[in-house]
Structures are given as structure tokens and as C-alpha cells.
Amino acid sequence: MERLVRSCYKQGGYVFAKKAGAPAHGEGDMRVARLASNENPEPPSxxxxxxxxxxxxxxxxxxxxxxxxxxxxxxxxxxxxxxxxxxxxxxxxxxxxxxxxxxxxxxxxxxxxxxxxxxxxxxxxxxxxxxxxxxxxxxxxxxxxxxxxxxxxxxxxxxxxxxxxxxxxxxxxxxxxxxxxxxxxxxxxxxxxxxxxxxxxxxxxxxxxxxxxxxxxxxxxxxxxxxxxxxxxxxxxxxxxxxxxxxxxxxxxxxxxLTDKGHAARYITQVTAWRKRFSDALTYPVLPSDANFVLVDVAPHTSDEVVEKLATRGVLVRSCRSFTGLDDHYIRVSIGEDWENERFVRELNAL
Missing domain, CATH: 3.40.640.10 (Type I PLP-dependent aspartate aminotransferase-like (Major domain))
Known part of the structure; x- marks a missing residue:
């Protein structure tokens, strides 16, 4: 019955970011830094x-x-x-x-x-x-x-x-x-x-x-x-x-x-500060960003390679291999809580 499926859905589809889970190595109870999906790390207002x-x-x-x-x-x-x-x-x-x-x-x-x-x-x-x-x-x-x-x-x-x-x-x-x-x-x-x-x-x-x-x-x-x-x-x-x-x-x-302006303002301040920190602290090039994430050029590594290595260290980031027109040496990194961002900087620089 698969012949009934429309041709545009027989392959492809949306590529999701890597999900949170226990790191492959290290302590099993290590908190996972979730920096793959451009989410606000703070709970709702x-x-x-x-x-x-x-x-x-x-x-x-x-x-x-x-x-x-x-x-x-x-x-x-x-x-x-x-x-x-x-x-x-x-x-x-x-x-x-x-x-x-x-x-x-x-x-x-x-x-x-x-x-x-x-x-x-x-x-x-x-x-x-x-x-x-x-x-x-x-x-x-x-x-x-x-x-x-x-x-x-x-x-x-x-x-x-x-x-x-x-x-x-x-x-x-x-x-x-x-x-x-x-x-x-x-x-x-x-x-x-x-x-x-x-x-x-x-x-x-x-x-x-x-x-x-x-x-x-x-x-x-x-x-x-x-x-x-x-x-x-x-x-x-x-x-x-x-x-x-x-x-x-x-x-x-x-x-x-919409009535809680302070909630939004706190995360905007966090994003602004960490965009600069990423740019200053990372040993890989960070592209200028106006969003709550940055794009990092991890050449000579591939994006999937870096995503997998960081995942074993408890850091989830987004591979950009699936983005049409983007070379396979970029990762997208959301701005999360301080401890998440600090771990990402430490682990990426250690590669």
C-alpha cells in the first residue's frame, strides 16, 4: 500500500535536532546542556x-x-x-x-x-x-x-x-x-x-x-x-x-x-552577553548573530562529527548538514543557562 503515499513524502522530511539523553561516556547522571533547538532555558513566566x-x-x-x-x-x-x-x-x-x-x-x-x-x-x-x-x-x-x-x-x-x-x-x-x-x-x-x-x-x-x-x-x-x-x-x-x-x-x-516584560528582558540580556562571550572565547570562528543562537564554523571537522563528540560530553548542539546551501562544517548553538554555555565553550575548545 506504500504506492498510495505522495512522492514528496517518500523521502526527506524535517530533520530534528539531537534529543537530550545520557552522555555516551562519563558519569551517567551528568546534566545535559540542551543547546540544539533555540529554546529559552527559563521556565515560562x-x-x-x-x-x-x-x-x-x-x-x-x-x-x-x-x-x-x-x-x-x-x-x-x-x-x-x-x-x-x-x-x-x-x-x-x-x-x-x-x-x-x-x-x-x-x-x-x-x-x-x-x-x-x-x-x-x-x-x-x-x-x-x-x-x-x-x-x-x-x-x-x-x-x-x-x-x-x-x-x-x-x-x-x-x-x-x-x-x-x-x-x-x-x-x-x-x-x-x-x-x-x-x-x-x-x-x-x-x-x-x-x-x-x-x-x-x-x-x-x-x-x-x-x-x-x-x-x-x-x-x-x-x-x-x-x-x-x-x-x-x-x-x-x-x-x-x-x-x-x-x-x-x-x-x-x-x-x-505578553504582560510579563521582565521575563523576556532577562533572556534578551542573557543572549546579548553570551553572543559576545562565544565570539571572544571560542577558538573556532563565530558568525555575527542577531538571534538567540550562533553559527560556528568547526572546519576542518564536519558538523556531524562535532555534534557526536559534544554529545558524549553532555552538550547537545545542532548539526547544519541538513540545511540546503550550507557547507557541512557549521554547527548552530543556542544560548542557554550559564552552566550550559560554559560547558559548551570548554568542550568545543578541547576538541
């Missing part, structure tokens, strides 16, 4: 936890289909923008693809980047066109505009995963003014960058900005994504969306998390 506990008492009822508690909180936090929500950033991307892309149409993706953009496009039957970045991982705006002339959606991550660099606002404007479809700007890591793309929403009707509660707000396990969208798009997005996708517990926790 107490406000978010309290809101989730209260909301679960009503879990016998279906959630609000419009997620009004979260949308209202987003408006209170950011202003009178138009919002949509999804199960993580992935859910927003999937629904946007479903809303706009017919089979056979084009989706252009700035690479190397988060592989799910291409997977979501393939799932919709789109022709996915990778548009390589320059050697320094900056966006080749000319090439992206040319690829995006006939594309329904152009996917651009800034700060970019896994390279960490952000794209200047002026380059985003060039893309918006040159393409024929919608630009999806993935801002999952924007809080760590100091860059603000939101003013562009007032000028361009082909811009969608996606964000998440997984990183700065410590809610990766609750899977909450959202997007700023032009007003014309919202009713169609809601029509295309799967019913009741965002659960009431996650929505309540996310809404409450």
Missing part, C-alpha cells in the same frame, strides 16, 4: 503558568475559534494591527500556503534557512525555488526579486535560521516593491535583534510578518504562533484555517506572557 492553570479548568469546551483572548492581548501589546494565529510558526506558514498557493504555483525561498518553508510549499503542490544567499549569508535582493516576480509567496527569515544574521529594512523594502506576490517575513528571533519591521506594514499590502511565543516567551511546548497580516488577507486566512487549532490553554498562557 509565572503569569503564563497561572493563566494556563486557570484555562485548563474549561478544557471540556472547544476553544474560541477566533482566539480573541490572544488577539486582544496582541493588540494591547503592539497596537491596532490585524492578527492571525496558528499552532506555532509552522501552523501559520501552513495556513498561509493553503490560503494563497494553488498546486503548480511558485514559492521562492531565501536559502540556507528553515527547511519547513520548502516542506510546506511541497505539501501544497507548489514549485519551490531556492534562492541562495551571498557568501556572507546576506540576502541577494536582486536574485530574490527575480525569483519572486511570478511567485505567490516569497519566504525570508530575519534574523535567519541558522545563520543568525538579520536583513536590513531597506533590503526588505526592495523585495516588497519588486515581487509580484506576498512576502512572508519570519521574525521568530526578532526580539533579540533590535530591528523593527512593523512600520512597513503601514505601507505595503503584500507583507506578512510571522512571530512566535516559543523563543523569548519560553512557550515552545505550547506551540503558539501569530502573524501581522494586511486586512484584506485575514478573512481568507480564517476561512482556510483548520477549525479550533489553537487550544484555549496555550492561548491564555500566551496572552498572559
Amino acid at each position: 509565572p503569569a503564563a503558568i497561572a493563566a494556563a492553570q486557570a484555562a485548563i479548568l474549561g478544557a471540556n469546551r472547544y476553544p474560541d475559534e477566533r482566539v480573541d483572548v490572544l488577539v486582544s492581548a496582541l493588540r494591547a501589546h503592539y497596537g491596532e494591527y490585524t492578527f492571525v494565529t496558528g499552532v506555532g510558526m509552522d501552523g501559520v506558514i501552513e495556513t498561509l500556503m493553503r490560503t494563497l498557493v494553488d498546486p503548480g504555483e511558485t514559492v521562492a525561498v531565501s536559502t540556507p534557512t528553515f527547511s519547513f518553508y520548502g516542506l510546506a510549499g511541497q505539501a501544497q503542490g507548489a514549485k519551490v525555488i531556492p534562492v541562495p544567499r551571498r557568501a556572507d549569508f546576506s540576502v541577494d535582493t536582486g536574485a530574490l526579486v527575480r525569483a519572486g516576480k511570478d511567485a505567490k509567496i516569497v519566504m525570508l527569515c530575519t534574523p535567519n535560521n541558522p545563520t543568525g544574521n538579520a536583513t536590513p529594512v531597506k533590503d526588505i523594502q526592495k523585495v516588497l516593491e519588486g515581487i509580484g506576490g506576498v512576502l512572508f517575513l519570519d521574525n521568530a528571533y526578532i526580539e533579540f535583534s533590535g530591528i523593527d519591521y512593523l512600520p512597513l506594514l503601514r505601507k505595503y499590502e503584500n507583507l506578512v510578518i510571522g512571530r512566535t511565543f516559543s523563543k523569548v516567551h519560553s512557550l515552545a511546548g505550547l506551540r503558539i504562533g501569530y502573524a501581522f497580516v494586511p486586512a484584506w488577507l485575514q478573512p481568507f486566512y480564517l476561512r482556510a484555517g483548520t477549525p479550533f487549532t489553537v487550544n484555549s490553554v496555550s492561548a491564555a498562557a500566551a496572552a498572559a506572557a
Whole structure:
């Protein structure tokens, strides 16, 4: 019966980071430094936890289909923008693809980047066109505009995963003014960058900005994504969306998390300090980053080799071998707690 499976799923798929587990060598009870998945090492805000506990008492009822508690909180936090929500950033991307892309149409993706953009496009039957970045991982705006002339959606991550660099606002404007479809700007890591793309929403009707509660707000396990969208798009997005996708517990926790500015600020401070520390202390080149992770060039080693060696020493980092267009000598390292970061520096330098 395997013949019934669509060809795009007979191989490939999303490549997950190495999971936490006991180190292969050393003490079996050694704590594992989890620096592979760009997670916030701090537990959720107490406000978010309290809101989730209260909301679960009503879990016998279906959630609000419009997620009004979260949308209202987003408006209170950011202003009178138009919002949509999804199960993580992935859910927003999937629904946007479903809303706009017919089979056979084009989706252009700035690479190397988060592989799910291409997977979501393939799932919709789109022709996915990778548009390589320059050697320094900056966006080749000319090439992206040319690829995006006939594309329904152009996917651009800034700060970019896994390279960490952000794209200047002026380059985003060039893309918006040159393409024929919608630009999806993935801002999952924007809080760590100091860059603000939101003013562009007032000028361009082909811009969608996606964000998440997984990183700065410590809610990766609750899977909450959202997007700023032009007003014309919202009713169609809601029509295309799967019913009741965002659960009431996650929505309540996310809404409450927005009220705890100190929680987010603490991790942003931690990230800023450790990005510099990694750059100064590591004996391998560290690329400049605007995100809560850094990309490290571990040549002459391969990325998989270093990931396996570090895992035996109780440190989990991400191999970048699976990122299309990225050479096989880079690892991506999240910024965790002090002890995790210190162990990583010590163990990588010891290789």
C-alpha cells in the first residue's frame, strides 16, 4: 500500500535536532546542556503558568475559534494591527500556503534557512525555488526579486535560521516593491535583534510578518504562533484555517506572557552577553548573530562529527548538514543557562 503515499513524502522530511539523553561516556547522571533547538532555558513566566492553570479548568469546551483572548492581548501589546494565529510558526506558514498557493504555483525561498518553508510549499503542490544567499549569508535582493516576480509567496527569515544574521529594512523594502506576490517575513528571533519591521506594514499590502511565543516567551511546548497580516488577507486566512487549532490553554498562557516584560528582558540580556562571550572565547570562528543562537564554523571537522563528540560530553548542539546551501562544517548553538554555555565553550575548545 506504500504506492498510495505522495512522492514528496517518500523521502526527506524535517530533520530534528539531537534529543537530550545520557552522555555516551562519563558519569551517567551528568546534566545535559540542551543547546540544539533555540529554546529559552527559563521556565515560562509565572503569569503564563497561572493563566494556563486557570484555562485548563474549561478544557471540556472547544476553544474560541477566533482566539480573541490572544488577539486582544496582541493588540494591547503592539497596537491596532490585524492578527492571525496558528499552532506555532509552522501552523501559520501552513495556513498561509493553503490560503494563497494553488498546486503548480511558485514559492521562492531565501536559502540556507528553515527547511519547513520548502516542506510546506511541497505539501501544497507548489514549485519551490531556492534562492541562495551571498557568501556572507546576506540576502541577494536582486536574485530574490527575480525569483519572486511570478511567485505567490516569497519566504525570508530575519534574523535567519541558522545563520543568525538579520536583513536590513531597506533590503526588505526592495523585495516588497519588486515581487509580484506576498512576502512572508519570519521574525521568530526578532526580539533579540533590535530591528523593527512593523512600520512597513503601514505601507505595503503584500507583507506578512510571522512571530512566535516559543523563543523569548519560553512557550515552545505550547506551540503558539501569530502573524501581522494586511486586512484584506485575514478573512481568507480564517476561512482556510483548520477549525479550533489553537487550544484555549496555550492561548491564555500566551496572552498572559505578553504582560510579563521582565521575563523576556532577562533572556534578551542573557543572549546579548553570551553572543559576545562565544565570539571572544571560542577558538573556532563565530558568525555575527542577531538571534538567540550562533553559527560556528568547526572546519576542518564536519558538523556531524562535532555534534557526536559534544554529545558524549553532555552538550547537545545542532548539526547544519541538513540545511540546503550550507557547507557541512557549521554547527548552530543556542544560548542557554550559564552552566550550559560554559560547558559548551570548554568542550568545543578541547576538541
